[in-house]
Amino acid sequence: MASTTMHPDQQLALMRQAIEEQLQARALHERQPQGLFAPIDYTLRLGGKRLRPLLCCVATATFSPEWQRALPAAAALEIFHNFTLLHDDLMDRSPLRRGQETVFRRWGDNTAILSGDAMSIEAYASLAEIEEKALLGVIVPLFSQMALEVCIGQQLDMEFETRSEVCPEEYMEMIRLKTSVLLGASLQIGALIGGAQPSDALRLYEAGVQLGLAFQIQDDLLDVYGDEQTFGKPIGGDIIHAKKTLLLLYTLEQLQGDALSELRSILALSPEERAGKVDRVRQLYDEAGTRTYAEGEVQRLTDKAFSLIDQMELREEGRSLLLALFHTLSGRTK
Template identity: 45%
Template structure:
């Protein structure tokens, strides 16, 4: 079994071969553009890695890996339209580079293409993969809608937030793991355990992302520190602070997350002071650790040699090793 980076590099080579000039260019050029903007290719790499992990033929996994990467990027194209985002990975978004109608139609074509990728499998595998893929796609849409709904809700529970990130983020990671296990033909028990591993790892990763948004190192985080605060996003940290804070601090937090001042740095610092007062950083770290332990419990239940389990543990540690 290779490193996740090697699987990602292998997938990139496959993607390059698949992205070729198709007509009409006005439909397919935006697709090639978004797919070639980069990214870590974690999800397709996980499909390849898991197939290898369970002694499957990695060559058989590329179509499924392509399906999940195309779907992921389809969701980004449409998310960017909904968010009116000007940039994606430091480049103009599809709807900015072309126009909204082109972005919608190219995104729709990507969703169709994702399903077409799965047609490369035999009847039994195709049915199982499509069943999982359709369930995941619907869940991602539900998570996106929940996230949008939260913008207009004054009260959001932590339980609802955790369900939102499970749907919007974690299920696609879990799907990648399980698709690889299906292609390899491992047991249903292994398929369920690797899926659970992916769910809990995905939730831990997103809460850590919330944490790093406030406390991360600007040089290594890769995004603007404090971005969630500037955008008034109801993250785990914000919701936990509301739960624990005094009435005065709670009212101040609600006020700060309802405004868009020119001096964003002052807003960030005030919110951080409230978070520090109620030890939100420590509480968030504890919740991340809880989900990591759940993931490791599922990993330990896999019917795999210890050296292969260790490879998965190494991947989890690599994924989560982002310093605040």
């Protein structure tokens, strides 16, 4: 058992290592046929922050010192998350994921579909390995509801691409489904494994959802206003591809007259033509007060998430870990 005096960063590193070992223990690199399992193993080995399984383990730690009991569920959440990324890359025709060739580019579309399907099944197989079998009747429906909502969110995202009118409220619901419910479910499932009352587990779920929304809006802000070196990809990609982010949708609602007409004319251009208009679109965002509005939404949602945590009676060690993770996700420094 880890020492209660361990620094949160050390404890999170210990959890992350345990999650990696849990994933590797599934021995996907050894299973046959390798044509099916090698792409799954490849996807999981691409790395990432392992945020969702960490949230699950930490949520367990907020109610019980035996956070290791959450590892099968944590692995299930990470496998499911990576399954969605594998299929997202296929749908978006993305050539790279975390700097490496995507599965469909390396193995082809059919393999990407089938290996992704197998990953979703593997997630349930891992979930079924939790020791508290009595909890499965509660956790499996929660996991299934989350999984379905993620698919609904992805479908809405695709539909928004071809719709001429989308309002900010619809966008917020889409990102709640596509991104935030998985963060919330990771906390809720972990809390239940730790012995939390359903009401407390639901409160953690809501905190995860609020923080997930804030994280996505912050990501949208960075795409327009961020530093290219820090952000890790070219700035203005959402503008170039006319992606219906909260920033764009809010600006379309706020602008009037010539400014609105100009923005609509820029959106009607090809991506190649819009590439030269990024600075001008940013100016139109500023005219509409969009940056101030979006930053205010990030703050409001983040404050709500932290407020939900502040109201809960949690194990002090677990609370420290949870706040450390939330600070990382929100970008807060205190």
